[in-house]
Amino acid sequence: MDEKYFPEKIEEKWQKRWADERAFEARDDDPREKFYALEMLPYPSGYLHMGHVRNYSIGDALAWYKRLRGFNVLHPIGWDSFGQPAEQAAIKRGIQPREWTEANIVAMRGQFQRLGISYDWSREIAAHRPDYYKWDQWFFLKMLERGLAYKRTSPVNWCPKEETVLSNEQSSGGICWRCGTPVVKKEIEQWYLRITKYAEQLVEDIKEIESGWPEKVIKRQRDWVGRSEGAYIDFGVKDLDEKIRVFTTRIDTIFGATAIVVAAEHPILPQLLEGSSLKDDVLKFAEQIKAARAIKAEDQTADEEKLGMNTGRLAINPFNGELLPVWVANYVLMDYGAGAVMSVPAHDERDFEFAQKYTLPIRQVIAPVIHGQQSEPVNTAPGHDQSIEMKHAFVESGVLVNSGEWSGKLSHEAIREMSEYAAAKNFGGGAVTYRIRDWGISRQRFWGAPIPVVYCPKCGMTPVPEKDLPVLLPEKAEFTGTGESPLKTVPEFVNTTCPKCGAAATRETDTMDTFVDSSWYFFRYCDPRNESMPFAPDSVAKWTPVDQYIGGDSHAVMHLIYTRFWTKVMRDLGLVNFNEPVKRLLTQGMVTNRVEETNEWKAMSKSLGNGVDPDEMIEAFGADATRLFILFAAPVENELRWSETGIEGAVRFLRRVWTMVYRYAGLRPAEHAGGVRTEFSDGARALRRKTHQTIARVTDDFEKLDLNTNVAALMELSNALGEFNVDPATASGSEAFAVREALEALVVMLTPFSPHIAEEMWEGLEHAGGLLKSAQWPSADPELAKKDELEIPVQVNGKLRSRVVVSPDISEADLRALALADAKVQSFIDGHKIVKVIVVPQRLVNVVIK
RNA sequence: GCGAAAGUGGCGGAAUUGGCAGACGCGCCAGACUUAGGAUCUGGUACCGAAAGGUGUGGGGGUUCGAGUCCCCCCUUUCGCACCA
Numbered sequence: 001m002d003e004k005y006f007p008e009k010i011e012e013k014w015q016k017r018w019a020d021e022r023a024f025e026a027r028d029d030d031p032r033e034k035f036y037a038l039e040m041l042p043y044p045s046g047y048l049h050m051g052h053v054r055n056y057s058i059g060d061a062l063a064w065y066k067r068l069r070g071f072n073v074l075h076p077i078g079w080d081s082f083g084q085p086a087e088q089a090a091i092k093r094g095i096q097p098r099e100w101t102e103a104n105i106v107a108m109r110g111q112f113q114r115l116g117i118s119y120d121w122s123r124e125i126a127a128h129r130p131d132y133y134k135w136d137q138w139f140f141l142k143m144l145e146r147g148l149a150y151k152r153t154s155p156v157n158w159c160p161k162e163e164t165v166l167s168n169e170q171s172s173g174g175i176c177w178r179c180g181t182p183v184v185k186k187e188i189e190q191w192y193l194r195i196t197k198y199a200e201q202l203v204e205d206i207k208e209i210e211s212g213w214p215e216k217v218i219k220r221q222r223d224w225v226g227r228s229e230g231a232y233i234d235f236g237v238k239d240l241d242e243k244i245r246v247f248t249t250r251i252d253t254i255f256g257a258t259a260i261v262v263a264a265e266h267p268i269l270p271q272l273l274e275g276s277s278l279k280d281d282v283l284k285f286a287e288q289i290k291a292a293r294a295i296k297a298e299d300q301t302a303d304e305e306k307l308g309m310n311t312g313r314l315a316i317n318p319f320n321g322e323l324l325p326v327w328v329a330n331y332v333l334m335d336y337g338a339g340a341v342m343s344v345p346a347h348d349e350r351d352f353e354f355a356q357k358y359t360l361p362i363r364q365v366i367a368p369v370i371h372g373q374q375s376e377p378v379n380t381a382p383g384h385d386q387s388i389e390m391k392h393a394f395v396e397s398g399v400l401v402n403s404g405e406w407s408g409k410l411s412h413e414a415i416r417e418m419s420e421y422a423a424a425k426n427f428g429g430g431a432v433t434y435r436i437r438d439w440g441i442s443r444q445r446f447w448g449a450p451i452p453v454v455y456c457p458k459c460g461m462t463p464v465p466e467k468d469l470p471v472l473l474p475e476k477a478e479f480t481g482t483g484e485s486p487l488k489t490v491p492e493f494v495n496t497t498c499p500k501c502g503a504a505a506t507r508e509t510d511t512m513d514t515f516v517d518s519s520w521y522f523f524r525y526c527d528p529r530n531e532s533m534p535f536a537p538d539s540v541a542k543w544t545p546v547d548q549y550i551g552g553d554s555h556a557v558m559h560l561i562y563t564r565f566w567t568k569v570m571r572d573l574g575l576v577n578f579n580e581p582v583k584r585l586l587t588q589g590m591v592t593n594r595v596e597e598t599n600e601w602k603a604m605s606k607s608l609g610n611g612v613d614p615d616e617m618i619e620a621f622g623a624d625a626t627r628l629f630i631l632f633a634a635p636v637e638n639e640l641r642w643s644e645t646g647i648e649g650a651v652r653f654l655r656r657v658w659t660m661v662y663r664y665a666g667l668r669p670a671e672h673a674g675g676v677r678t679e680f681s682d683g684a685r686a687l688r689r690k691t692h693q694t695i696a697r698v699t700d701d702f703e704k705l706d707l708n709t710n711v712a713a714l715m716e717l718s719n720a721l722g723e724f725n726v727d728p729a730t731a732s733g734s735e736a737f738a739v740r741e742a743l744e745a746l747v748v749m750l751t752p753f754s755p756h757i758a759e760e761m762w763e764g765l766e767h768a769g770g771l772l773k774s775a776q777w778p779s780a781d782p783e784l785a786k787k788d789e790l791e792i793p794v795q796v797n798g799k800l801r802s803r804v805v806v807s808p809d810i811s812e813a814d815l816r817a818l819a820l821a822d823a824k825v826q827s828f829i830d831g832h833k834i835v836k837v838i839v840v841p842q843r844l845v846n847v848v849i850k
Numbered sequence: 851g852c853g854a855a856a857g858u859g860g861c862g863g864a865a866u867u868g869g870c871a872g873a874c875g876c877g878c879c880a881g882a883c884u885u886a887g888g889a890u891c892u893g894g895u896a897c898c899g900a901a902a903g904g905u906g907u908g909g910g911g912g913u914u915c916g917a918g919u920c921c922c923c924c925c926u927u928u929c930g931c932a933c934c935a
Contacts, residue, residue: 172931216930219854226934248935261935306933336934343935349851350933435934556930632875634862639928641862648888649875655890697866709864712874719874793870798916800870838915844869848915 001665001764005658007622011756015116023773024118026074028542035071036543037063038522038582040551040559041080044126046104048111050591050604050630050642051552053614057627057753058588058636058707059550060117064752065702067118068777074543075118076525078125079105082133083514084162084178086447087486091479097447098475101128111614115623116756118773123528127517132524133449134470135534136516139566140452141463142573148194149441151461156440158186164444165190167513168437169224169558177558185293190442191451191510195565199434202564203227205579212584214637217556221564224557226435231419232338233428235260236316238323242271244315247337247433250347251422252414255403256365257342258355260315261308261327264289265334272313272326282328285309289330306331306354317342318427319418320404329354337433345393352393366398366411439562441513446477446486448511456498456505465499471507485509518559519566522546522581537575546582553587560585586636586705593642601641612642624754625650631753632711654757657718657750661743661761667728667736683724684738685788690720691742692785695778698749711753717746740765745778794819795846796828804845812839819845 002009018024039059042052063075079101086097093100105126112119125132143149157171158164161181170176171183195202202225210218230249237244244260262269264286273279289307308329315324324342331350332341345355345362355362397411406414423429442451450471452464464471474493477486487493487509498505520534527539551559560582567581592601593610604611617626629650634640680688694717701710721742726735744765751758751772762772787808792815794802802824806815816839819825825847832849839845 174932216854220930223853223931228934230935246935250935304933331933331935333934338935341935348935350935353933433934553929629875632862638863643862643876646862646876652890653875708862709874712864715874791870795870795916798914803870836915838869840869840916844916846869846915 001662001760003662005655005757007624007756008619010760011114011116011618011623014756014759015113017759017771018116018118019113019121021771022122023771024073024075025120025122026072026076028539030072032070032072034074034543034547035063035066036074036522036546036548037066038076038546038549040549040555041078041518041521042108043080043083043085044101044104044108045085046107048108048115048614050593050612050614053115053617053626054591054630054636054640055550055552055588056112056115056117057630058586058705059548060627060755061631061707061752062548062550062702062705063118064755065777067773068748068751068775070776074525075120076123076125076522076528077112077117077119077121078123078521078525079108079127080514080518080521081105081126081128082448082511082517084164084445084447087445087479090447096476098128101447114615114618115627118755123525125521125524125528127449127514127521128447130470130472131529131531132521133517135520135524136449136512137452137464137469137471138466138534139516139520139569140512141466141469143193143569144453144463146572148197148569149191150194151189151191153187153189155185156188156190157183158188160184165440165442167440167515167558169439169515169561172557188442190440192438192440193565195439195561196434196436198565198568199225199227199436200432201568201579202436202561205564205568208580209582209585213582214553214585214587217553217560217585217587220556221561224436224561226433228433228435230337230431230433231415231422231428232431233318233342233422235318235324235342237272237326238314238316240271240313242268244268244326244340245338245428246340246342247431248342250344250411250415251418252397252400252403252406252409252411253344253347253365254317254319254342254418255400255406256344256346256363257317257322257324258345258361258363259325259327259343260340261329261332261343261351261354262311262340263332263334264293264328264330266328266339268340269311269328272311276312278310278312282309282311286328289328292330304330306350306357308354308358310358318422318425325360327358335437336435347393347395349393349395363402364394365400365402366394366396367401368394368396368398369410436561439513439565441516442510443513444485444509445511446473446479448514449516450487450493451508451510451512453508454496454498454505455508456501456503458503459498459500459505462498462500462505468499473511485511487511515559515562519562520570523570523576534575537577540576544576545578545580548584548586549582550586550588552590556587588636589634589639591630591640591642601639604642617647621647621651622654622756624757625654628654628711628753631707633708635708636705653715653718654754656722657746658757658761660718660721661747661764664728664739664743665764665766667731667740680734680738681732684735687720687724687738687742688784689787690717691738691745692780692782695745695749696780696782696785699777699780702752707753714746714749714753717742721746748772748775748778751775790842792819792842793844794822794825795844796825797848798846801825801828808842812841815839815841815845820847 037059039055063073067073081101086101089095089100090097127133140149157166159166159176159181161179166176166183174183176183206218228249230247231251232245232247234243234245269286273282306329308327311326311328313326315326317324343351345351345360346364347366400406400409400414419430450473452469452471454462454464456462474490478489479486494506494509496505496507523535523540523544526543527535530536563581568579570576590603593604593612595602595608595610602608602610625647629647633646694713697713698710747758747761759772789805790808791803791805793800794804802822804818804822806818816837829847829849835848835850837847
């Protein structure tokens with residue numbers, strides 16, 4: 001250890017040592033309790049940004065902490081290496097995606113190593129390598145066998161800029177999740193995974209993870225699955241042997257229905273119009289709605305004006321036989337519920353707006369319940385068509401009125417009983433619907449896992465047999481950027497023979513969504529070189545579920561829904577024996593920087609010109625200070641505004657610790673190993689107190705992942721050490737013991753934040769030969785952490801007036817007497833009557849006077 | 851529009867969950883050491899006030915001996931959802 005701290009001198013040294021000793025490789029046969037620390041798989045764009053540094057610094061701090069606590073830690077890394085940017089690079093620069101990707105991985109691996117993240121590099125995986133994507137294809141075949149993968153023609157979300165299909169999750173909000181371009185609809189034949197089959201479990205199993213996941217992610221997952229309880233009701237059609245099925249969550253309002261409204265795409269529409277003079281007009285109108293929707297994605301149409309047209313048909317309300325006009329309108333969606341609704345303007349905002357525009361009757365059938373009793377309905381007067389003046393729909397539940405024999409019942413009773421009645425009479429019944437749609441995984445792309453099926457003129461669609469996997473991507477393809485899969489340009493790939501009959505056949509040229517790769521990658525880390533299975537169930541049982549997952553909240557509904565789904569499928573395939581892959585989830589905040597032109601704080605990005613290069617930070621301040629600062633500067637879940645002056649503070653702190661370790665390195669703990677309390681001077685006792693308080697605090701904060709306060713605690717300990725300030729030449733045995741105890745604790749606890757300097761100092765403290773990974777986390781002695789004396793604030797009428805210094809085990813009565821006797825307190829209560837005295841032991845005294 | 855979360859010094863943020871508001875750091879001020887300092891060290895730093903003291907956690911009200919923390923109303927910001935029947 002040198003006298004002065006130069007990060008560049010020591011960081012490389014320890015990185016090399018860790019690599020040479022394979023310090024962070026996890027072994028399956030290690031008998032200690034396991035801990036799986038995982039950060040989200042990076043896309044190999046070619047360079048790390050500060051958001052990555054934050055993500056991986058958090059994960060590494062936790063991995064180190066658990067390692068020092070004696071856990072067998074699995075901390076792996078790999079590459080989400082399929083995807084569009086590689087193809088864009090291919091188009092732009094005429095370089096093959098594979099070359100580009102491999103070069104990026106090399107560059108980023110170097111950056112990770114320069115940061116000194118403690119990964120088990122022996123388990124590194126990459127999605128674009130055949131030994132990985134082979135198993136994507138294997139899973140696909142398993143799903144195909146079980147009917148979980150299927151193909152259909154349907155309108156898909158299409159990004160016109162990137163010329164690609166997007167899943168519902170990727171086009172949330174009507175814009176492309178990657179480039180922000182408004183999404184349009186396009187008819188295309190596509191492969192889907194039946195995630196809807198697991199909709200109920202995706203909601204139900206939330207209870208297993210709720211306590212370990214951020215509330216906002218749980219909420220978004222729930223909303224995304226969109227479970228909704230209600231009922232189906234079949235309305236008959238007058239003069240036609242047809243039924244229109246509607247879905248409603250408010251069957252209790254059915255007597256207030258004044259129309260049936262169907263979606264423009266509803267298949268019954270042509271039949272309803274058969275022989276009608278309105279046929280041409282209505283069908284033309286329906287086409288206009290569809291066309292409008294194709295231009296704007298459906299999500300963007302919410303605030304648009306409601307448009308509708310009467311079909312001229314009448315539907316029959318099965319509850320009261322009433323005839324209701326059937327309309328077609330733009331506000332009813334085909335792909336939710338039944339594609340048709342009963343319009344109840346009095347109790348639904350949208351129906352209300354629609355009814356007002358087209359002057360449909362508005363009939364109140366729910367009255368508010370006031371003080372636990374039924375209020376008078378607003379209007380029950382006969383001969384008024386029971387239409388009433390309302391300014392808004394009354395959407396709450398209440399008590400039924402104007403509802404025949406059901407009147408007088410409360411909404412929740414009526415909902416249950418009316419559903420049962422509908423079921424008994426065979427025209428409907430209780431039902432549950434979900435918003436979630438099946439996951440479209442087809443991409444008309446080259447740089448992804450080929451979907452392993454073949455089209456044979458005789459046998460039709462035929463799965464590639466397992467033994468023929470992987471279906472390899474060709475070495476090269478042409479990139480035209482037209483939206484057709486570039487695989488179509490490679491005849492050697494396309495032309496094949498049918499696995500069943502041997503006839504000439506063609507391959508599927510779509511590849512899989514890259515979210516397939518990331519749905520199960522962390523299981524592969526457990527058994528990364530398995531050649532006969534995606535992973536051996538034994539290995540996975542050893543390590544999974546993931547104990548702590550760390551990543552950005554941008555994946556709250558995409559990756560995190562898919563991986564939960566995938567886990568359930570793997571469970572049903574007998575590969576794992578649990579429902580949920582991730583026990584605890586941490587969503588870290590963005591790292592932002594000021595954009596010069598607009599003066600706004602935005603996530604760092606190349607295009608905005610506000611990026612900060614981690615390599616430059618490492619060069620200027622060292623990896624240790626960079627990591628320490630990024631964890632100290634803000635709570636992990638908050639946005640972090642980058643500041644270069646802040647990082648200098650981190651360097652200063654490290655330098656101070658270094659100087660102290662250097663100064664005291666020769667101090668021997670001498671004979672005080674037992675550490676009897678009374679043998680220590682006041683100063684040494686105070687230092688030991690601070691040491692043990694800090695150990696307790698840091699340990700506690702780590703469990704909560706409060707890393708910023710954690711660093712603050714270490715700084716406090718370092719400050720206390722600085723104040724203690726004994727001369728190493730003349731220090732007594734007990735002083736040396738106290739100093740050494742503090743230094744060793746400080747160095748070990750600093751390791752998760754700044755491991756290189758910690759290793760160097762650990763060596764400096766003459767633990768030669770032993771890496772910190774074999775060190776032990778210090779343990780806090782509560783006796784030593786206890787204060788000798790307490791300073792108790794004394795308030796008069798709630799205002800702080802004085803403080804009294806007392807022993808921690810003073811009796812309540814003594815504390816009260818002492819507080820009242822205090823001269824300062826006396827001056828405030830003099831001439832007043834003491835009403836009462838509140839004594840909170842160990843805490844405070846409050847004297848109430850009048 | 852609907853929903854959720856959050857508002858604490860010049861800044862990032864602490865506050866053992868109802869008990870000394872502002873830990874720790876940045877910045878700033880003063881001093882020391884220096885040929886020099888954008889190095890290092892020491893001290894100071896919520897606001898008003900010379901002091902005694904007073905005021906203070908977005909604003910207003912309430913509960914309580916005591917409120918940053920609990921309750922009600924309002925304002926602002928951020929995020930999420932956006933015709934889901």
